[in-house]
Amino acid sequence: MNLLEPSTRVALAAFMHDVGKLAERAGIEHHGRLDAHKTLYCPWHQEGSNPRAGWHSHIHAAYTGLAWDALEETGHFPDLRRDCRPFSTAAEGNATDSAVNAASAHHRPDTFLQWIVATADRVASGFERDEFDVKYNHSKERENHYRARLLTLFEQIGQASIEEGKLEWRYPLQALSPASIFPQATAACTPHDNASARAEYLALWEALLSGIRKIPKAHLGLLPLWLDHFDSLWLTMTHAIPSATAFGVKPEVSLYDHSKATAALATALWRWHHEQGSKDARAVREGWSEAKILLVLGDFFGIQDFIFAEGGATQKHAHKLLRGRSFQVSLLAECAALKLLEALQLPSTSQIINAAGKFLIVAPNTADAHAAIARCRRELNDWCLKHTYGEIGVGLASTPASCNDFTADRFGELTKRLFAALDTAKHQRFDLCAADATGTFDDFLDRFDNTLGVCEINGRHPADPVSSANRGYALSLLADDQIRIGEKLTRQARLLVARVAESLPVLGLDYFGYRLAIVPSAEESGKYGELARNGTLLRVWDFDAAEADGTLWRGYARRFVNSYVPRFDAGDAQTAGKYGRWEVEAEPQSAAIKTLNLIACEDRQATGGDRWQGEIALVTIKGDIDNLGEIFQKGLEKPTFAKMASLSRQVNAFFALWLPWFCEHGRDEYGIARYRNTYTVFAGGDDFFLIGPWDSTLVLATTLRERFAAYVANPQITFSAGLSMNPPKTPIRQLARNAEEALAAAKNRPGKNAVTLWQRSVSWTEWQTLMEQRRAALEALMARAGGHGASFSSGLIYALLQLSDRAESTLPKDAIWRSQLHYRLARFFRDRVKGDETARNRREQLLADAIREIGGALGTYKGAYRLPLSVLLYRQRE
Secondary structure, X not given: OOOHHHHHHHHHHXXXXXXXXXXXXXXXXXXXXXXXXXXXXXXXXXXXXXXXXXXXXXXXXXXXXXXXXXXXXXXXXXXXXXXXXXXXXXXXXXXXXXXXXXXXXXXXXXXXXXXXXXXXXXXXXXXXXXXXXXXXXOOOEOOOOOOOOOEOHHHHOOOOOOOHHHOOEEOOOOOOOOOOOOOEEHHHHOOOXXXXXXXXXXXXXXXXXXXXXXXXXXXXXXXXXXXXXXXXXXXXXXXXXXXXXXXXXXXXXXXXXXXXXXXXXXXXXXXXXXXXXXXXXXXXXXXXXXXXXXEEEEEEEOHHHHHOOOOOOOHHHHHHHHHHHHHHHHHHHHHHHHHHHHHHOOOHHHEEEEEOXXXXXXXXXXXXXXXXXXXXXXHHHXXXXXXXXXXXXXXXXXXXXXXXHHOOOOHHHHHHHHHHHHHHHHOOHHHOOOOOOOOHHHHXXXXXXXXXXXXXXXXXXXXXXXXXXXXXXXXXXXXXXXXXXXXXXXXXXXXEEEOOOOOOOEXXXXXXXXXXXXXXXXXXXXXXXXXXXXXXEEEEEEOOOOOOOOOOOOOOEEOOOOOOOOEOOHHHHHOHXXXXXXXXXXXXXXXXXXXXXXXXXXXXXXXXXXXXXXXXXXXXXXXXEOOHHHHHHHOOOOOOHHHHHHHXXXXXXXXXXXXXXXXXXOOOOOOOOOOOOOEEEEEEOOEEEEEEEHHHHHHHHHHHHHHHHHHHOOOXXXXXXXXXXXXXXXXXXXXXXXXXXXXXXXXXXXXXXXXXXXXXXXXXXXXXHHHHXXXXXXXXXXXXXXXXXXXXXXXXXXXXXXXHHHHHOOOHHHXXXXXXXXXXXXXXXXXXXXXXXXXXXXXHHHHHHHHHHHHHHHHHHHHHHHHHHHHHHHXXXX
């Protein structure tokens, strides 16, 4: 029996259970229908009673029915009014088991399906079984609940029992965009009156109605496909809406995260009871101690070695391979999660997390589910062994849980068990010692063609005859796909996931049994409506970056898996001379992709005529959040399932949503799009890896740290970064290795929260002072000296670099560095600045200022003063 369709209906009903909160706060027109909905969807409502006394503050439950009506009227919302398993329209008094009633009656449930949704609602919020009625169901909305704005969980980490009134930051009530994910000061985003507050809600409601019309109608008939799209639309419109605004409850979990968690839990609970043959509402209401839920955590390993693998032809396709491999890993993670969902017959809403190769799925704790996971694990392992020969793999871990395990007091222990299980799974890679090992490597040598031999890209895999013939050199299927992906990503924006390849421009490999096609636009992917109608098309994912104005929603399920790639524009054509001997790579220039050689030239400056000044070099920057595990396991005072999901999503959003957008559209303090030449190799989860022109990337590192601090609004949450400067011809793997070593050095600094460059590790505070204030002071001295014809020479800068080492040295012979500095500066200026007495006075003043600035900085920062000095040196290179 196929349970995917009925499971998806249960998920949708639970997903929509609080849509009335948006509708009520928006004050949508109901044309007199509200009273009918009170009776139909609020069975505790008594005719003639005071509304606030009869159904407390939960008028949003009635508005859920109104909102459901309005969404259906668009013609782009599924029709679940009819009988459709497991829902029924057969009335029993005012309580039916229709989908809309199951969604609306979660505060006063009566039937089996109503109790499924209501229990999931409570479990997602971390309530005890009997606590909901006391602490939430019988609490009233605050008088200004329209004005309440979502708190940030980041600010609360490490602050035990902090009161809501003492928290300083809130999220603006806006649609999801790179700008709206940043919190604002409370006064800046909290409306002063209910009218303006409700106007913000109304704008989101109208955007929801407009947005749902963008979902292709052809996808409406395949509910799992449609729900994946709607999930992204709901995220876009409700990521900043507080789920709970009742007295005594902090508005700290978004409506989206609560909806998603409720949908996942409700689906798992219904499936457990269904497979037990039970429709007893009491068993749902009281069975909190039974382990009905199964949390399944997946994690890809070997990702970075896979992305930065090298072979004979790797450098030839460096930029394409970087794009292709990074995106390919994201595809594999998405397809692995999809395969597990399909094996478990669950909809996309059961997948709570998917970021940076990790995914979390909520399943029923049944024998069938355990068997499906074991089968899926074998199939994933077999694919990874067959196509990557163990370079990458998937660890799958599962942990049973009861509803009681999700309560605020016990959820932290549940997550520890889950991650411990994953750690065990990662040490049992591929089950190679298992009794039923399939012997995937038995025919490994037989796969090599004696003529073609080894793939030139990865140096290990057997070359494929067709791919090799098309490219003109030995190439494996996997590497051919990587290059093809790298080519397509820069022009195309949608990914189709189908069961078969007919009529699709697919990639060469199957991905865990799926055929993938990358297509240019919504219009192009819309041509495949027939594939949706016949069930061949499983998913359509929009992976395009946010537009310049931040717009994200385009009618399709969104996956934040793409990276920003620098392109040529008209301005580059006017300054093509900076590329020197690599200028030939800049043709044709119209929207072409920049190679790493060209990116290395971007920070050169014209010095007159055809001369260009500045080092030709790349800087790689690799970073990640410090102590992330502690943040998730110990950071929140009362962790809940919805809070964990929210925290994970928000960590990922900074790197996967904001960072690529900022590289493309962000501007520096002078309004210049300085970061548009930065290559985002990967950015997601809690880490990132960027390649860019050396000087701009150093500035970007500072900006990243500043924006991250603004994003988390908590000085206890930090990230460290490693930077490495390299010639453009450096092999990709070496670029990665150098950045990784630099990051490790930064992480080894006491307290972390550090950055490493040129073998110097400093705190971010020191970095900012050195690379901004001290660098600016040096540049000011150089400008003044230049006015006298004595701009700092390379020789002087080299001498200062030597003195920075001596200032740090503990050897007695280096203790005289101050006198050496005085002598070196005095000789430099007296030899070069000559003239009348006025000029000599200015020279003496300049010398005194230089000794004061440089001597003071050397005394304070010692060897770390090499950082701004080196920047000046590389800027002067020709």
